[in-house]
Amino acid sequence: xxxxxxxxxxxxxxxxxxxxxxxxxxxxxxxxxxxxxxxxxxxxxxxxxxxxxxxxxxxxxxxxxxxxxxxxxxxxxxxxxxxxxxxxxxxxxxxxxxxxxxxxxxxxxxxxxxxxxxxxxxxxxxxxxxxxxxxxxxxxxxxxxxxxxxxxxxxxxxxxxxxxxxxxxxxxxxxxxxxxxxxxxxxxxxxxxxxxxxxxxxxxxxxxxxxxxxxxxxxxxxxxxxxxxxxxxxxxxxxxxxxxxxxxxxxxxxxxxxxxxxxxxxxxxxxxxxxxxxxxxxxxxxxxxxxxxxxxxxxxxxxxxxxxxxxxxxxxxxxxxxxxxxxxxxxxxxxxxxxxxxxxxxxxxxxxxxxxxxxxxxxxxxxxxxxxxxxxxxxxxxxxxxxxxxxxxxxxxxxxxxxxxxxxxxxxxxxxxxxxxxxxxxxxxxxxxxxxxxxxxxxxxxxxxxxxxxxxxxxxxxxxxxxxxxxxxxxxxxxxxxxxxxxxxxxxxxxxxxxxxxxxxxxxxxxxxxxxxxxxxxxxxxxxxxxxxxxxxxxxxxxxxxxxxxxxxxxxxxxxxxxxxxxxxxxxxxxxxxxxxxxxxxxxxxxxxxxxxxxxxxxxxxxxxxxxxxxxxxxxxxxxxxxxxxxxxxxxxxxxxxxxxxxxxxxxxxxxxxxxxxxxxxxxxxxxxxxxxxxxxxxxxxxxxxxxxxxxxxxxxxxxxxxxxxxxxxxxxxxxxxxxxxxxxxxxxxxxxxxxxxxxxxxxxxxxxxxxxxxxxx
Numbered sequence: 001x002x003x004x005x006x007x008x009x010x011x012x013x014x015x016x017x018x019x020x021x022x023x024x025x026x027x028x029x030x031x032x033x034x035x036x037x038x039x040x041x042x043x044x045x046x047x048x049x050x051x052x053x054x055x056x057x058x059x060x061x062x063x064x065x066x067x068x069x070x071x072x073x074x075x076x077x078x079x080x081x082x083x084x085x086x087x088x089x090x091x092x093x094x095x096x097x098x099x100x101x102x103x104x105x106x107x108x109x110x111x112x113x114x115x116x117x118x119x120x121x122x123x124x125x126x127x128x129x130x131x132x133x134x135x136x137x138x139x140x141x142x143x144x145x146x147x148x149x150x151x152x153x154x155x156x157x158x159x160x161x162x163x164x165x166x167x168x169x170x171x172x173x174x175x176x177x178x179x180x181x182x183x184x185x186x187x188x189x190x191x192x193x194x195x196x197x198x199x200x201x202x203x204x205x206x207x208x209x210x211x212x213x214x215x216x217x218x219x220x221x222x223x224x225x226x227x228x229x230x231x232x233x234x235x236x237x238x239x240x241x242x243x244x245x246x247x248x249x250x251x252x253x254x255x256x257x258x259x260x261x262x263x264x265x266x267x268x269x270x271x272x273x274x275x276x277x278x279x280x281x282x283x284x285x286x287x288x289x290x291x292x293x294x295x296x297x298x299x300x301x302x303x304x305x306x307x308x309x310x311x312x313x314x315x316x317x318x319x320x321x322x323x324x325x326x327x328x329x330x331x332x333x334x335x336x337x338x339x340x341x342x343x344x345x346x347x348x349x350x351x352x353x354x355x356x357x358x359x360x361x362x363x364x365x366x367x368x369x370x371x372x373x374x375x376x377x378x379x380x381x382x383x384x385x386x387x388x389x390x391x392x393x394x395x396x397x398x399x400x401x402x403x404x405x406x407x408x409x410x411x412x413x414x415x416x417x418x419x420x421x422x423x424x425x426x427x428x429x430x431x432x433x434x435x436x437x438x439x440x441x442x443x444x445x446x447x448x449x450x451x452x453x454x455x456x457x458x459x460x461x462x463x464x465x466x467x468x469x470x471x472x473x474x475x476x477x478x479x480x481x482x483x484x485x486x487x488x489x490x491x492x493x494x495x496x497x498x499x500x501x502x503x504x505x506x507x508x509x510x511x512x513x514x515x516x517x518x519x520x521x522x523x524x525x526x527x528x529x530x531x532x533x534x535x536x537x538x539x540x541x542x543x544x545x546x547x548x549x550x551x552x553x554x555x556x557x558x559x560x561x562x563x564x565x566x567x568x569x570x571x572x573x574x575x576x577x578x579x580x581x582x583x584x585x586x587x588x589x590x591x592x593x594x595x596x597x598x599x600x601x602x603x604x605x606x607x608x609x610x611x612x613x614x615x616x617x618x619x620x621x622x623x624x625x626x627x628x629x630x631x632x633x634x635x636x637x638x639x640x641x642x643x644x645x646x647x648x649x650x651x652x653x654x655x656x657x658x659x660x661x662x663x664x665x666x667x668x669x670x671x672x673x674x675x676x677x678x679x680x681x682x683x684x685x686x687x688x689x690x691x692x693x694x695x696x697x698x699x700x701x702x703x704x705x706x707x708x709x710x711x712x713x714x715x716x717x718x719x720x721x722x723x724x725x726x727x728x729x730x731x732x733x734x735x736x737x738x739x740x741x742x743x744x745x746x747x748x749x750x751x752x753x754x755x756x757x758x759x760x761x762x
Contacts, residue, residue, distance in 0.1 A: 016044075016045040016046065016094050016095070016376065016379060016380070017045070017046040017047075017048075017092055017093050017094045017095075018041070018045050018046070018047050018048070018093070018094065018095045018096075018097055018379060019048050019049075019050065019088060019089070019093045019095070019096045019097065020034065020038070020047065020048070020049040020050070020097045020098075020099065021049070021050050021052075021085075021096065021097070021098045021099070021103040021106065021107060022034060022049065022050075022051060022052075022057065022098070022099040022100055022102075022103050023051065023052055023053055023055070023057070023100050023101075023102040023103060024051025024052055024053045024054060024055050024057050024058040024061075024070065025053050025054070025055030025056065025057060025058070026055070026056070026057040026099070026100060027055070027056045027057070027215075027271075028215065029123060029124075029179070029293065029295055029296045029297070030099055030100060030121075030123040030124075031056070031057050031060075032179075032181070032296040032300075033099075033121070033123060033156065033179050033296065034049075034057075034099055035060070035061075035064070036179070036180055036181045036182065036368040036371060037180075037368070037371055037372060037375060038064065038066050039064065039182065039368055039372075040368045040369050040371065040372035040373075041372040041375060041376070042065065042066050043372075044372055044373070044376050045376060045379070047066055047067065048066075048067040048068070048069070048088070049061065049066055049067070049068045049069075050068070050069050050070075050071055050085070050088070051068065051069075051070050051071070052070075052071060052072065052073045052081060052102055052103070052106065053072060053073060053102075054070065054072070058070060069084075069088075071084045071085065073102075076102060076105075076139075079106070079109055081106060082106070082109060082110055082113065085106070085110050086110070086113050086114065089110075089113075089114045089116060093114075093116055094116070094117075094379070094383060095116065095117055095118075095119060095379045095382060095383065096110075096114075096116050096117070096118040096119070097118075097119050097120070097121070097375075097379075098118065098119070098120040098121070098150075099120070099121050099123065100123070101126070101129060101130075101139055101140075101142065101143035101146070103120070104120050104143055104146035104147060104150070105142050105143065105145075105146045107120070107146070107149075107150070108145070108146035108149035108150070111149055117151070117152060117382045117383055117385075117386035118150055118151070118152065119150070119152035119153065119154060119378070119379075119382055120147070120150050120152075120153055120154070121153075121154040121155075121156065121177075122153055122154065122155050122156065122160050122164060122293070123156055123293055124291070124292075124293050125160070125163065125219075125291045125293075126140070126143050126144070126147065127140060127144075128219045128290075128291050129143070131217055131218060131219075151170075151173055151386070152173050152174075152175070152382045152385075152386075153169060153173060153174045153175070154174075154175050154176075154177050154375075154378065155174060155175070155176050155177075155293075156176075156177060156178065156179055156293040156294045156315065157176065157178065157292075157293050157294040157314055157315020157318060158176050158315065158318065159293075159313075159314045159315050159318075160176075160293050160294075160314065160315065161174050161175075161176045161442065162439075162442065165438065165439060165442050166439055170444060171438060171442045171443050171444050172385075172392075172426045172427070172428075172443070172444050173385075174442075175378050175381075177371065177374045177375065177378065178294050178315065178318065178365070178366055178371075179293075179294045179295075179296055179299060179366065179371065180299075180366050180367050180368045180369070180370055180371030180372075181296065181299050181300070181303070181366070181367070181368050181371075182367070182368045183303055183362065183363045183367060187276040187300075187303060187304065188274075188276060189274065189276040189277040189279075189280040190274070190277045190280075192205075192280065192281050194277075195274075195277045195278065195280070195281045196281070198277075199242075199267065199269040199270070201267060203281075204238075206238050207238045207239065207240055208236070208238060208239045208240075208283045208284070208345060209239075209240050209241075209242055209281060209282045209283050209284075210232070210239065210240070210241050210242070210282065210283065210284045210286060210341055211241075211242050211243075211244065211278065211279070211281070211282030211284065211285055211286065212225050212241070212242070212243050212244070212245075212286050212287070212288060213243075213244045213245060213272070213275065213278065213279075213285075213287075213297045214243075214244075214245045214287070214289070214297070215245045215246065215247040216243075216245060216246060216247030216248065216249035216250050216253060217247055217249060218249070218290070219289060219290050219291050220245075220288065220289050220290075221288035221289050221290050221311060221331070221332065222243060222249070222253050222288065223253065223256055224288040224311070224331075224332055224333075224334045224337060225241065225243070225286060225288045225334075225337070226241075226253060226256050226257050226260060226262065226266065227256075227260060227334035228288075228334040228335070228337040228338040228341065229241050229257070229260065229262040229265055229266065229338075230260055230261065230262055230338075231335065231338035231339075231342070232338050232341050232342055232345070233262055233265050235342055235345075236342075236345055239265070239345065240265055240266075240267060241262075241265055241266050241267070242266075242267040242268075242269055242278075242281075242282060243266070243267070243268055243269060244269045244270070244271075244272040244275075244278045245269075245270075245271060245272075246270055246271040250268060253268075254266075254268070275297075275300055276300065276303075276304065279300055279301055279304050279306055280304060282306070283307070284306070284307050284308070284309065284341060284344050284345070284351070285297075285298075285301040285306040285307065285308045285309075286308070286309045286310065286337070286341070287308070287309075287310040287311065287316065288310075288311055288337065289311055289313055289314070289316075289331075290311070290313065290331055290332065291313055291314060292311075292313050292314035292315065292316055293314050293315055294314065294315035294316070294318065294319070295314075295315075295316070298310065298316065298319055298320065299319070299362055299366060301358070302319065302358045302359050302361070302362035302363075302366075303359065303362065304359075305352075305355040305356050305358065305359040306355050306358075307326065307344050307351035307352065307354050307355045308320055308325075308326035308327070308354065308355070308358060309326065309327045309328075309329065309337060309340045309341055309344065310326060310327075310328055310329070311328070311329060311330070311331040311332075311337075312328040312329065312330060312331065313331050316328070319358070319361065319362065319366070320358070321361070324354070324357060325354060325357045325358040325361050326354050326355075326358055327340040327343065327344065327354070328340075377423065377424070378424075380424075381423075381424035384424070385426060390460055390461060390462050391426070391428075391457075391460040391461070392426045392427065392428045392444070392457065392460060392461040392462070393422075393425050393426045393427065393461070393462050393463065393751050394418065394425065394426070394427050394428070394461065394462070394463050394464075394465050394747065394751070395427075395428045395429075395430065395446075395457050395458055395461040395463070395464050395465065395491070395496070396411065396414065396415075396427060396428070396429045396430065396465050397430050397448070397464060397465070397466045397467075397471075397484060397487045397488075398410065398411065398430075398466070398467055398468065398469055398471060399469055399471070399480075400429055400430065400431045400432065400437065400448070401429075401431030401432035401433040401434065401436070401437045401445075401448070402432050402433075402620070403433075403620060403621050403645065404619060404620040405619040405620065405646065405648060405651045405665075405667065405668075406469075406554070406619055406620075406665055406666060406667025406668070406670075407469060407667075408648050409554040409557060409648045409651075409652070409667055409670075409671070410467075410468045410469055410502075410552075410553055410554055410667070411429065411441070412441070412557065412648050413553035413554045413555075413556050413557050413740075414465070414467070414468065414501065414502075414553050414743075414744070415427055415441075415443065416556070416557075417553055417556060417740075417741060417743060417744030418744050418747060418748065420741075420744060421744050421745055421747075421748040422748045422751065425748075425751075426444075427443055427444065428443070428444040428445065428446060428457055428461065429441075429443055429444070429445045429446075430445075430446055430447075430448035430454060430457070430487070431445045431446070431447070431448055432447075432448055432449070434446055434447045434448075454487060454490065455490055455494065458487075458490055458491045458494040458496055459494045459495070459496075461491075461494075461496050462496060462497065462751060463491075463496055463497040463498070463499055463524075463747070463750060463751060464487065464488065464491035464496050464497070464498050464499070465499050465501045465747060466484060466487070466488055466498065466499070466500050466501060466503070467499075467500060467501030467502050467503045467527075468501055468502035468503060468504075468529060468552060468553055468554075468743075469503070469504065470503070470504035470505075470666075470685075470687050471484045471503055471504075472484070472485075472500075472503055472504075472505045472506070472508070472516055472520070473504070473505070473506055473507055473508060474507070474508055474509055474512050475507050475685055475686075478509075478511075478512060481508075481512055481515075481516065482515075485515060485516060485519045488500075488519050488522075488523070489519055492522055497524045497750055498522060498523045498524050499523065499524055499525050499526075499527075499746070499747055499750060500520060500523045500525070500526040500527070501527060501553075501743055501747065502527050502528070502529045502550055502551070502552060502553050502740070502743045503526070503527070503528060503529065503533065504528070504529050504530065504533050504687050504690070505528060505533035505534075505536040505537055505540075506532075506533065506536035506686065507536075507686055508536065508540070513539075513540050516540060517540040517541060517542050520537070520540070520542050520544065521542055521543065521544055523544060523546070524546065524750060525546040525547075525548075525746055525750060526544060526546060526547045526548070527547075527548050527549075527550045527742070527743050527746065528547070528548070528549045528550065529549075529550065529551055529552045529691075530549065530551075530552075530687075530690050530691060530693075530694045531549055531694065532686070532690040532693070532694075533549070533690075534547070534549050548742070548746075550739050550740055550742050550743050551694075551736040551737070551739045551740040552667075552670055552691075552736075552740060553740050553743055553744075554667055554670045554671070554674070555670060555673070555674050555733060555736045555737045555740045556737045556740050556741060557648070557649075557652055557671075557674065558652065558674070558675075559648075559649045559650065559651070559652030559653030559654075559655070559656055559671075559675070560649060560650070560653040561653065561656075562576065562653075562656075562657045564653070565650070565653050565654070565657065568650060568653075572640070572642065572643075572644075573640075574615075574640050575613070578613040579610075579611065579612055579613065579659050580612065580613050580614075580615040580657055580658040580659060581603065581606040581607070581610075581612035581613065581614050581615065581658065581659065581660060581661075581662070582615050582617055582654070582655055582657075582658035582660070582661035582662065582663070582668075582672065582677070583599065583603060583614055583615065583616050583617065583628070583631070583661075583662050583663075584616070584617040584618070584619055584624070584661065584662070584663045584664060584665055584668035585599060585616075585624065585627055585628060585631065585662075585664045585682065586619070586620065586623065586624045586627065586664050586665055586684075587623060587624070587626070587627050588664075588684045588703055590684070590703065590704050591684070591703055591704070592702075592703065592704055592705055592706040594706065595627075595703070595706060596627065596630045596631050596634060597634060598706040598708050599631045599662075599706070600631050600632075600634035600635045601708050602662065602708055602711045602712070602715075603631065603635045603637065603639065604635055604636050604637050605708070605711075605712050605715065606660075606715055607635070607636075607637030607638075607639075608636075608637070609715075610659075610715070610719050612659055612660075613637070613638060613639065613640065614632065614635055614637060614639035614640070615639070615640050615642075615654070615657075615658060616628035616629075616631065616632055616639065616640065616641040616642065617642055617651065617654055617655065617668060618641070618642060619651070619665045619667065619668055620665070621644075621645045624665075625641070625643065628641050629641055629643075642654065651668075651671060652671045652674070652675070655668060655671035655672045655675055655677060656671075656672075656675030656677060658672065658677050659677070659678075659719075659722070660672075660677060660678045660679065660680070660715070660718050660719075660722075661677055661678070661679050661680070662679075662680045662682065662711070663679060663680070663681060663682065664681075664682035664684060664688070664703065666685075666687050666688055666691060669681055669688065669691060669692070670691070673695055673697070673729055673732070673733060674733050674737070675733075676726045676727075676729040676730040676733060677726070677729070678697070678718040678722060678725045678726065678729065679692070679697060679699070680699045680700065680701065680711060680714045680715070680718075681699065681700040681701070682700070682701055682702075682703050682706075683700050683701065683702050683703055684703035684704075688700065694736075695729070695732045695736070696728070696732065697725075697728075697729065699714040699717070699718075701714075
């Protein structure tokens with residue numbers, strides 16, 4: 001689909017015309033967000049904003065230099081406003097951007113009259129926006145109906161993006177933009193004495209004030225705040241709690257304070273327009289919400305370096321890093337909130353450091369300029385998707401959705417690499433567990449074993465990316481090879497480009513050589529993860545000139561440090577101060593009959609001679625867990641088994657915590673090598689020795705005939721020369737990671753050539 005507006009958008013940034021729609025009565029975070037956005041966006045695009053009622057938002061809007069118009073509704077269901085909106089759109093609008101339930105409902109009705117992409121910002125959990133039975137049923141119901149009419153969404157935190165995806169919104173259509181604000185200069189505020197007079201109290205410098213800002217709604221957790229007061233007031237006489245905000249719930253909150261015996265310590269400040277005067281007045285800022293997006297009140301507090309305690313919900317932990325930029329407590333846990341407030345009151349120097357660190361973080365990452373720039377990028381991305389003949393840029397085919405950490409790492413690394421070079425790339429993954437992978441990794445997925453879904457997806461894609469991993473091999477069976485080759489042929493027949501991405505090639509039996517060669521010859525590009533795969537390509541007689549040896553994409557990944565894994569260790573009962581010997585094995589039909597016993601002997605050797613604690617790292621669940629537990633049961637030394645599935649980053653972090661790693665699955669060796677941890681391979685497939693040879697670390701024992709003595713020798717070599725080996729691995733990782741990045745560069749170059757042709761045609 002191509003329109004004149006589509007052509008206008010491509011001419012440049014100045015031609016981008018954006019129509020914002022909002023109720024006009026907003027007073028909370030949405031108001032602050034939109035004002036911060038408009039303040040910078042008006043310098044980057046042609047912006048107009050329409051309101052549908054008079055209120056605080058509309059009144060303050062008149063004070064900023066933005067084209068605004070009031071199209072007043074007689075009631076929430078008055079759709080006569082559509083006539084004027086259609087006139088505005090007829091003058092040329094590239095994107096319609098909505099904020100809030102009222103604007104969403106109007107836009108949903110406008111949608112059938114205009115051919116313009118529409119996007120809405122999700123400022124909160126829309127299922128919790130309205131209280132009261134009638135409002136919840138009617139207004140929430142209408143908003144849910146309206147949201148289903150939208151194709152594009154902006155979430156103000158990654159947590160909200162996950163929420164939308166969990167509710168079946170399409171991942172490729174949900175963007176994340178954190179709130180931003182102007183941190184330049186010093187905000188205006190009155191003195192503490194003057195503010196105290198405003199709210200009807202006398203300021204006493206001896207008293208510490210703990211503040212909370214928010215309307216009196218259940219979701220804001222004011223009751224949690226009040227219930228925490230008793231424990232704090234028992235410890236400190238000179239402390240008062242103050243709530244800024246209004247709402248119908250004030251009377252019930254006052255009754256709760258009376259029941260808790262703390263009403264004399266609680267101050268209701270009412271609605272505070274001058275928010276910085278309130279923040280200046282208080283000593284500790286709190287937020288006790290049961291649900292949040294990415295609240296501006298915290299950013300306003302950050303601007304004034306205010307020590308902060310918050311519930312760990314929504315996007316709050318992205319700004320409040322526990323014990324770094326503030327303190328977090330579990331939602332609704334008033335006792336924990338009290339303990340955190342007491343800590344800040346007892347440790348004023350620590351409190352000051354938290355406030356300063358919070359200010360620094362907010363200044364660096366959450367500015368209004370960054371907010372506006374990100375929106376411009378999203379608008380352009382939305383228009384590209386809306387007017388494109390293709391739904392996806394890339395469809396990924398590989399061993400995805402089988403709960404294998406190595407293949408999940410490949411997927412994660414590939415997508416991260418692609419987004420590095422093309423942030424708005426539209427990816428769909430063919431997965432064995434499409435619904436689960438969609439939720440976990442927040443990407444569009446289709447079932448890989450549904451031929452109709454696969455063909456439909458390929459027809460709507462510009463390119464099939466087949467990889468990484470060892471897809472072109474028949475060591476496991478010919479069935480998997482035939483599957484991948486069939487998908488490749490389907491892609492070419494559907495008119496998509498074919499990119500064989502960072503593959504390991506072989507081994508292949510003679511009967512499958514011609515079959516594979518015939519398909520690979522048609523590939524638009526082939527990258528290989530090691531030189532041995534290039535030898536296989538040559539053996540197959542492939543004449544395709546677009547073949548390049550790169551490296552495994554997983555080498556570009558990094559995991560959390562040992563200190564960052566402290567919580568993980570505590571949850572799994574692992575002593576974090578131990579020095580670990582990482583062991584990652586798998587069941588295999590040709591494993592040594594004494595495999596379990598011999599690996600246990602190797603583990604005990606490392607423990608007895610070098611005080612290394614065996615740490616078993618199953619890469620695929622539940623397949624690798626049983627054999628790991630069997631070996632651990634035979635070790636004389638104390639050992640640990642990771643019994644629950646880990647994320648890719650966690651597994652990489654665990655590998656990096658080890659002094660050395662004995663690995664059977666290839667990607668455990670890659671994880672360790674990427675962290676400069678010395679490795680010993682267990683050869684069950686040629687890809688293991690091929691990788692070790694590629695990185696110049698050829699220590700390997702044979703899975704079919706385990707030599708414990710050889711393993712002992714390798715352990716001695718490593719422990720006697722560990723620093724040098726780690727330095728060599730570190731240099732190799734840097735070199736190979738840079739080469740691995742070439743995989744994604746090539747993919748984007750191939751895509752851009754198609755996009756350039758499409759743009760020229762339009």
